[in-house]
Amino acid sequence: MxxxxxxxxxxxxxxxxxxxxxxxxLGEFSPRRASIKVTRPNRHDAFLLYCRQCEEPECLSAxxxxxxxxxxxxxxxxxxxxxxxxxxxxxACSYGAMFFDVKDEMAYKCDLCKGDPLCVKxxxxxxxxxx
Amino acid sequence: xxxxxxxxxxxxxxSRRHRVTDTPxxxxxxYLGGRGFGARLLYELLPxxxxxxxxxxxxxxxxxxxxGTLAAGSGKHVVVTRSPLTGTFLDSxxxxxxxxxxxxxxxxxxxxxxxxxxxxxxxxxxxxxxxRDASRLMGKDAxxxxxxxxxxxxxxxxxxxxxxxxADNLVRFACINSDYYRQSGRGxxxxxxxxxxxxxxxxxxxxxxxxxxxxxxxxxxxxxIENIKESEAPKIRSKYGTNMAMALTNTAGMMPTKNxxxxxxxxxxGKIDPDSLCKHMISQRGCYACVSTCSHMCKTNIExxxxxxxxxxxxxxxxxxxxxxxxxxxxxxxxxxxxxxLCDKLGLDSISTGGVIGFAMExxxxxxxxxxxxxxxxxxxxxxDGFFQIIExxxxxxxIGNVLADGVMRASKAxxxxxxxxxxxxxxxxxxxxxxxxxxxxALTFAVNPRGACHRRAWPPAHEILGHYxxxxxxxxxxxxxxxYTENCYLHCLLVCDFARFVPVLGDPYQQFETLLSHYxxxxxxxxxxxxxxxxxxxxxxxxxxxxxxxxxxxxFDRTHDTVxxxxxxxxxxxGPAKGLVIGQAAFDxxxxxxxxxxxxxxxxxxLSEALERLELSDIENRRFFR
Numbered sequence: 045m046x047x048x049x050x051x052x053x054x055x056x057x058x059x060x061x062x063x064x065x066x067x068x069x070l071g072e073f074s075p076r077r078a079s080i081k082v083t084r085p086n087r088h089d090a091f092l093l094y095c096r097q098c099e100e101p102e103c104l105s106a107x108x109x110x111x112x113x114x115x116x117x118x119x120x121x122x123x124x125x126x127x128x129x130x131x132x133x134x135x136a137c138s139y140g141a142m143f144f145d146v147k148d149e150m151a152y153k154c155d156l157c158k159g160d161p162l163c164v165k166x167x168x169x170x171x172x173x174x175x
Numbered sequence: 176x177x178x179x180x181x182x183x184x185x186x187x188x189x190s191r192r193h194r195v196t197d198t199p200x201x202x203x204x205x206y207l208g209g210r211g212f213g214a215r216l217l218y219e220l221l222p223x224x225x226x227x228x229x230x231x232x233x234x235x236x237x238x239x240x241x242x243g244t245l246a247a248g249s250g251k252h253v254v255v256t257r258s259p260l261t262g263t264f265l266d267s268x269x270x271x272x273x274x275x276x277x278x279x280x281x282x283x284x285x286x287x288x289x290x291x292x293x294x295x296x297x298x299x300x301x302x303x304x305x306x307r308d309a310s311r312l313m314g315k316d317a318x319x320x321x322x323x324x325x326x327x328x329x330x331x332x333x334x335x336x337x338x339x340x341x342a343d344n345l346v347r348f349a350c351i352n353s354d355y356y357r358q359s360g361r362g363x364x365x366x367x368x369x370x371x372x373x374x375x376x377x378x379x380x381x382x383x384x385x386x387x388x389x390x391x392x393x394x395x396x397x398x399x400i401e402n403i404k405e406s407e408a409p410k411i412r413s414k415y416g417t418n419m420a421m422a423l424t425n426t427a428g429m430m431p432t433k434n435x436x437x438x439x440x441x442x443x444x445g446k447i448d449p450d451s452l453c454k455h456m457i458s459q460r461g462c463y464a465c466v467s468t469c470s471h472m473c474k475t476n477i478e479x480x481x482x483x484x485x486x487x488x489x490x491x492x493x494x495x496x497x498x499x500x501x502x503x504x505x506x507x508x509x510x511x512x513x514x515x516x517l518c519d520k521l522g523l524d525s526i527s528t529g530g531v532i533g534f535a536m537e538x539x540x541x542x543x544x545x546x547x548x549x550x551x552x553x554x555x556x557x558x559x560d561g562f563f564q565i566i567e568x569x570x571x572x573x574x575i576g577n578v579l580a581d582g583v584m585r586a587s588k589a590x591x592x593x594x595x596x597x598x599x600x601x602x603x604x605x606x607x608x609x610x611x612x613x614x615x616x617x618a619l620t621f622a623v624n625p626r627g628a629c630h631r632r633a634w635p636p637a638h639e640i641l642g643h644y645x646x647x648x649x650x651x652x653x654x655x656x657x658x659x660y661t662e663n664c665y666l667h668c669l670l671v672c673d674f675a676r677f678v679p680v681l682g683d684p685y686q687q688f689e690t691l692l693s694h695y696x697x698x699x700x701x702x703x704x705x706x707x708x709x710x711x712x713x714x715x716x717x718x719x720x721x722x723x724x725x726x727x728x729x730x731x732f733d734r735t736h737d738t739v740x741x742x743x744x745x746x747x748x749x750x751g752p753a754k755g756l757v758i759g760q761a762a763f764d765x766x767x768x769x770x771x772x773x774x775x776x777x778x779x780x781x782x783l784s785e786a787l788e789r790l791e792l793s794d795i796e797n798r799r800f801f802r
Contacts, residue, residue, distance in 0.1 A: 053458070054459070056460055056461030056465070056468040057460060058461030058463065058464065058465045058466075059463055060464055060465075063244075063464055064393070064396075067245065067389055067393070071385070071389070072385040072386075072389075073243060073245060073383055073384045073385075073389075074279065074381075074382065076279065076380075076381060077381075077383070083331075084331060084332075085331065087318060087321075087322070087355045088472060088487050090460075146381045147381060165397070166393075166396060166397075166400070168399070168400050168465075168466040168467070168468070169459075169468070
C-alpha cells in the first residue's frame, strides 16, 4: 500500500513539491492547483497538506455520487467525469488533502503520479518519500 | 515569448482607476525584467526633480521572466521608485509569495501612480483590481496589517506587502514587509508607499506560467539537487544562514563595531557567533522554489515589561545581527532578535536603523548629545533599554527620534558639532555590515552603488577574503567589481536570489563567472524560448548599469557623491588584520577612475556618448515605450 511520507523537521516549506506537482498535473507552473499544498495558518507555522491514501478514505465515504475509488495498489482516485463539485469530500478529509480546482471547478487529489511521485524526486531536502 | 505574462497593470491612486498594457517585447529583450525593467521604466516615466514623497513619485512592483517558475530562487519581486533617503534610483528586493501571485494573476509588474485621498490598500485578484479602505489598518504594526488583510480577504495564501508605523510617519528608511519576515528593506520604499496613502498591496492569481521547455528546467532542477549534495557551501548556508558571514568579517577585522570605530569584537564569541546562534533555531525555512534554503525560524526569551516574553522570528540575518549588535556594542542574542522583531513590526530597515543608532550612540559617547537631548534615553553603546527606546522613538518620530528618522546624513547636519565626521553613509544611505578598511573593493562597490552604501550589487569579500585578491590594495579591484556587478545585475533582472548562484555549479560559484553566465543565458531560453548569447547578457547588464547611472546623473549625482566616509578613507582601524592601514584618497581615486573607464564614463562618472551608442541608449529620450 503506497503513500507519501513527509519529514517535517527537514522540510523548509519551499513549495517545490507544489510547483512540480502542478507541472505534472497541468503542464504549467501553477502551485495553487497542485495536489500537495503548503499551508501557513499563522505567522510562524507551516504544514504540508498531502494525501495519505487512507485505508478507509473519508473522502470516498463522503462522496454522494461514488466518484471516488480505491485502486488495487491503494491509490485513492477521483473520477472527474462523475464529480459534481459538491465539495463533500473536501470537507470530509481530515488531512485537508482533497482540493478544489479553481479553474476546472472540480475536486482533485494526489494520484501518486502513477507510482513515481515527482514531488519526492524534486525535494531538495529529501523531506518526502514514498512507502 | 513565454515566461512573461505579457501584461503590465497600471493603477492610478488619484483617479482610483486602473488599466492594462502589453509588456513591450523590446523591453523584455533589452532589459530582461526586474531591475532592468525598473531602470528603463523609471527613467521614462519619472520626471527629473520629482520629490520622492510627493504624489508624483512612481512606485513599481516588478517581476522577472523566471518569477513563479521552477527556477531556483525565483520567488522575488523588486520595488522600484525614487528613494526619499538618498534621492537616487531605488531598487529594493524582497522574497515572498507576492511575486509569484502577481505572475499568476497575469502581470509582469504593477506601476502605481498618484496618491489616494484616503488610506487605501490594493487588492489584485486575477484581473479584478479593487482599491479598498485601509483605515482599519492604520496605526497597526506591519505584521498585524498582513493578518488583517488576509483575514478581510478570507485567504491566508495570498501575497501581501504592507507597511508599519514607521512608514506612516514617513521615516526615510521605512521598509515594506511581505510574508511577515521579509522586506523590501533599504532606501525608504515604505515611506514612498505611505506618502501615497497606500498601506498594503494584496495579490492572488489562479493562472499558471507556461514555459518554452519545462522538461529542460526539470532536468536542470535534478542536477541542482545533485550539486547541493556534493558542494560544501550550500550545506553551510543551510545550517547557518547568512550569519556565517560574521565568521568572515570578524576574522578579517571588517565587522562594524560601535559605529565602525572598530572592525572586530571578541565579545561575540559564545553569544552571537554563527554556532551559538544555531542554538536558537527551531526549524528551517526556504523561499519559493529555493533549492539551497538558508533561513530559519528562531526563538528566544527576553525580559520585557517585567516578564519573560518569547520572541519568534524568521531570522536574524547577518546584517540585522551586526548592525543591531556589534555596531551598537550589543552582544546579547535575545536583545538583537527582539530588536530585529521590533524593526520588522514597526517597518524599519534594520541596516539603516542600526547605522542611525550607532551614529547617535557615538554622539552620546562624545557628549555631542546628552540625556536632556534624548529625553532621558540612555544611548550608551550596549545599553539595552536605550536601544529599544530609541527604535520606537525613531519609528514614531518622537523627540530625538524625529531627527534620527531622517537618516544619518540629515541627522548629522541637524546635530552639527562635527558629528558629520562619523555619519557613516554614502549618498545618504547608511553603510551595511562590511567595513571597507578590511577589504578595499568594498569601498568601490559602496561608492558607485546607485542607491548608496549597499553591499548587494557586488560582494567582493568573496574574492578579497575568500579568494585570490589581496584585500588591502586597489589594484585590479575595478575590474573585479565591474564583473561582480554584471553577475548580480542579471540575477536581479531575472529576479533570482543571489544565493541561487550556488546551485548550478559545483564548488565556489564566485570563481565560475563565465560558467554561470552561460548557464543563465541558456536557462532563460528554457523559460522564454529565446535564450541569450553570454555576450548579449553581459551587454544587457552594462546597459542597465549605465541607464541607472543616467537616472542618477539626471537627478544631480556625479563623482562628488561616489565617495566613502572620511573614517573609511583616512582613519585606520585600531585593531585586527588591517590595523594601522588607510585606503587614502589617492588610491581610492585611482580605483574609481579605473571603474569609470571600464564603464565608458568620463572622469565625473558621466556616461560618454560612445558608451551610450554602444548600449543603445543614445536616443532613449525619443524612444518611449508608453505615451
